[in-house]
Amino acid sequence: MYAWIWRRLPGDTRMKVLGAAGLVIVAGAVLWFVVFPWLEPRVPLDRVTVGP
Amino acid sequence: MLLRGFGELSITVGLIMMLFCAYLLWGTGSYTMRQQRLLQVQLMEDRERGKIDKIALGRALALVRIPRLGRDYEYAIVEGVEFEHLKKGPGHYPGSALPGEVGNFVLSGHRTTYAAPFNRLDELEPGDEVVIEAREARYVYLVTGSKVVTPRQVEVMAPVPGRPGVRPSEALITLLTCHPKFSARERLIVFGTLAGRENRRTT
Numbered sequence: 143m144y145a146w147i148w149r150r151l152p153g154d155t156r157m158k159v160l161g162a163a164g165l166v167i168v169a170g171a172v173l174w175f176v177v178f179p180w181l182e183p184r185v186p187l188d189r190v191t192v193g194p
Numbered sequence: 195m196l197l198r199g200f201g202e203l204s205i206t207v208g209l210i211m212m213l214f215c216a217y218l219l220w221g222t223g224s225y226t227m228r229q230q231r232l233l234q235v236q237l238m239e240d241r242e243r244g245k246i247d248k249i250a251l252g253r254a255l256a257l258v259r260i261p262r263l264g265r266d267y268e269y270a271i272v273e274g275v276e277f278e279h280l281k282k283g284p285g286h287y288p289g290s291a292l293p294g295e296v297g298n299f300v301l302s303g304h305r306t307t308y309a310a311p312f313n314r315l316d317e318l319e320p321g322d323e324v325v326i327e328a329r330e331a332r333y334v335y336l337v338t339g340s341k342v343v344t345p346r347q348v349e350v351m352a353p354v355p356g357r358p359g360v361r362p363s364e365a366l367i368t369l370l371t372c373h374p375k376f377s378a379r380e381r382l383i384v385f386g387t388l389a390g391r392e393n394r395r396t397t
Contacts, residue, residue, distance in 0.1 A: 193348060
């Protein structure tokens with residue numbers, strides 16, 4: 143998977159490294175600001191109330 | 195080739211899970227700290243209005259300070275204990291007593307996520323102060339004990355804890371959080387009783 147992405151990145155090695163870093167940042171941001179806030183209420187990790 | 199793909203996938207999933215843990219511990223906290231500043235502003239605005247009998251869900255109710263947990267330990271209490279309320283800070287059970295009132299003043303707070311206001315509740319010992327800065331007065335509760343219960347033992351929130359239906363004659367406080375840390379299996383409960391009241395100087 144990663145080898146396939148690496149081959150697809152344009153330019154020389156330096157450009158590829160920059161492109162890869164950009165992809166990592168984009169993926170991290172999507173997870174942090176979109177996926178995790180959606181997922182967090184669905185994980186029963188820190189439930190603090192009592193109820194029937 | 196297949197094996198390599200599987201390995202890469204496993205590493206990716208592992209990294210995402212680590213990032214999710216970091217989000218739970220620190221990402222959720224930044225939201226809470228922002229909301230806490232808004233709630234503190236609300237408290238300043240409401241200060242002149244004096245004692246209230248009913249407060250809207252999601253609105254700031256009072257400040258809680260616990261000297262044992264540090265000189266800076268201070269959180270704004272929000273009205274309500276739904277998920278959206280507890281994201282903002284410790285929540286007051288609607289319908290339970292208000293600060294200083296006879297009955298049980300019940301608060302819930304997160305233990306590990308959303309700035310974890312009640313993270314160190316297990317360190318409280320009998321005699322420790324829990325100070326509630328309400329609009330009209332400062333109430334000092336003293337811790338009387340703690341215990342671990344199951345999530346269904348709602349009787350800890352009764353006006354007289356453990357004895358539902360009994361008419362209260364004392365002003366009590368009950369703090370709830372999850373137990374053990376990072377788990378939803380049990381609840382840690384800290385009980386306290388009102389020991390003092392200082393009226394706020396009205397100018």
